[in-house]
Amino acid sequence: MGTQATHVLAADYGAGSGRIVRGSFDGNKISLQEVHRFSNDPVQLRDGLYWDFLRLFHELKQGIRKGTQELTQPVRSIAVDTWGVDYGLVDGAGRLCSNPRHYREPRNSKWMEETLRIVNEEELYTMSGVLPQQINTIFQLIGSLRENAEGLRPDMRMLFMPDLFHFYLSGQQACEYTIASTSGLLHAGEAQWNESLLGRLGVPETLLPPLVQAGTVLGQLTDDLREELRTGPMQVISVGSHDTASALAAIPASDPNFAFISCGTWSLMGVERDAPILDEQSRKLGFTNEGTVSGKVRTLKNRSGLWLLQECKRQWERENKAFTHQELVQLADTASAHQCFVLPGDAVYLPPGDMPERIRRQCRTSGQTIPDSIGAIVRCILESLALEFRQTLDELELVTGSRPHVIHMVGGGVQNRLLCQFTANATGIPVVAGPVEAASAGNCMLQLVAHGEVSSSSEVRDIVAASYSLETYEPEDREPWQEAYEIYQSLNQQLAKGSN
Numbered sequence: 001m002g003t004q005a006t007h008v009l010a011a012d013y014g015a016g017s018g019r020i021v022r023g024s025f026d027g028n029k030i031s032l033q034e035v036h037r038f039s040n041d042p043v044q045l046r047d048g049l050y051w052d053f054l055r056l057f058h059e060l061k062q063g064i065r066k067g068t069q070e071l072t073q074p075v076r077s078i079a080v081d082t083w084g085v086d087y088g089l090v091d092g093a094g095r096l097c098s099n100p101r102h103y104r105e106p107r108n109s110k111w112m113e114e115t116l117r118i119v120n121e122e123e124l125y126t127m128s129g130v131l132p133q134q135i136n137t138i139f140q141l142i143g144s145l146r147e148n149a150e151g152l153r154p155d156m157r158m159l160f161m162p163d164l165f166h167f168y169l170s171g172q173q174a175c176e177y178t179i180a181s182t183s184g185l186l187h188a189g190e191a192q193w194n195e196s197l198l199g200r201l202g203v204p205e206t207l208l209p210p211l212v213q214a215g216t217v218l219g220q221l222t223d224d225l226r227e228e229l230r231t232g233p234m235q236v237i238s239v240g241s242h243d244t245a246s247a248l249a250a251i252p253a254s255d256p257n258f259a260f261i262s263c264g265t266w267s268l269m270g271v272e273r274d275a276p277i278l279d280e281q282s283r284k285l286g287f288t289n290e291g292t293v294s295g296k297v298r299t300l301k302n303r304s305g306l307w308l309l310q311e312c313k314r315q316w317e318r319e320n321k322a323f324t325h326q327e328l329v330q331l332a333d334t335a336s337a338h339q340c341f342v343l344p345g346d347a348v349y350l351p352p353g354d355m356p357e358r359i360r361r362q363c364r365t366s367g368q369t370i371p372d373s374i375g376a377i378v379r380c381i382l383e384s385l386a387l388e389f390r391q392t393l394d395e396l397e398l399v400t401g402s403r404p405h406v407i408h409m410v411g412g413g414v415q416n417r418l419l420c421q422f423t424a425n426a427t428g429i430p431v432v433a434g435p436v437e438a439a440s441a442g443n444c445m446l447q448l449v450a451h452g453e454v455s456s457s458s459e460v461r462d463i464v465a466a467s468y469s470l471e472t473y474e475p476e477d478r479e480p481w482q483e484a485y486e487i488y489q490s491l492n493q494q495l496a497k498g499s500n
Helices: 053-067 107-118 121-128 137-147 161-170 195-201 223-229 243-249 280-285 307-318 325-334 355-365 374-400 417-427 438-450 457-467 478-499
Strands: 006-013 017-025 030-039 043-045 048-050 075-081 087-090 157-160 216-220 235-238 258-263 267-273 288-291 297-303 406-410 431-433 471-473
Touching: 006 053, 006 161, 006 243, 006 438, 017 053, 017 438, 030 053, 030 438, 030 457, 053 075, 053 161, 053 223, 075 161, 075 243, 075 438, 087 137, 087 161, 107 121, 107 137, 107 195, 121 195, 121 280, 157 161, 161 216, 161 235, 235 438, 243 258, 243 288, 243 297, 243 438, 243 457, 258 374, 267 374, 280 374, 297 374, 307 325, 307 355, 307 374, 325 374, 325 417, 355 374, 374 417, 374 478, 406 417, 417 431, 417 471, 417 478, 438 457
Parallel strands: 006 075, 075 235, 258 406, 406 431
Antiparallel strands: 006 017, 017 030, 043 048, 087 157, 216 235, 258 267, 267 297, 288 297, 431 471
């Protein structure tokens, strides 16, 4: 890399961990160097589950300090992307009113029920394009407003997680479109707050900041942070502030008829479209419509992802059985195939806790073989995820009228080679895996677009394709996987009947 490389910093916060990455662009390729990594651990208090924003901002500052050291060229800018739906409230003096609540809070189901008594599920879906789920911002916000009505002041602002970081970096309050599109508070497919919906729910419009598009330069790193961190001038830029939006921007797709899976704690699977799908079939199948950095729509399903495996790993560590993720994959690879399946998206798996026991319980209740080893449990999870992807692919074909030719899988899940191969086997189409840090790559590339060094979203994808080695997994063992899928579908029907 020559001395004329352009350097930017990307802060990418997932629901389980965060990383600060330095992107260096030589005019042809982007290279990423992770300068700081840390866990993201929610904190359970008596009154609820919270994100530890103060610690997360501390980690961001450590990343800036490390990312600006030993460079001959300055870092030009920084941008933050995070998971969706969660937010913090700040007052007129810029003070954080409290730590942001966690989307997995049980209280959200109560406020979802109350909200749907005012605006029913079908109407809410048509108005916002977002599938009503208890994690959604709209339900969390109604809870905050009802529980703290006396404490709400006209000077307060709601800032989504990346916007909250950007505010404390730059002093500027704004809400980037892709993160706002996860909230259920916008007009479907539009970068505009839904005033009619806000009015019906009693949400003050003064609570919501102005909307901006990806690529907006918010301002400069504040003087006090520059002094504290001993760094030079640095722009603060809104990119695809929802991590999936930045990841999608970096997907190196050459065939326009592709599906994507952004696989981490959650697995978001969908397609890129010009307009949202708002019909009843799409709603009943569980699809949501969120924004992209190019002004299009990602019609997708928000699936459970590697949350089950992460929670199993935590439980085994509590039992003094510590394994790396690679060791768990190796144990799964040697376990017997297609012995049992679970539904990763079942509500029983949403809260943290003893995940292995819940998996064994669901297998027992559904009359399947009970996984009796760690390898068997991990294989059950990975096979079930792959079959869930197959189901989602079939449903995407139903709502769009087209079956994708290829799946691009990005995010931390692509390091799980067994899951990639299982996904190709289950879906019957090739899976192109990579890049692993797609959100960080997209974050950095979109900063370069803002700087005028990259011209378009198509050039972003070309540069990413030239910068990374991708691995393609071709389908194998189609017949046993088809049989497994039929069992998985029967399990779906069985559990659906049991919940009625």
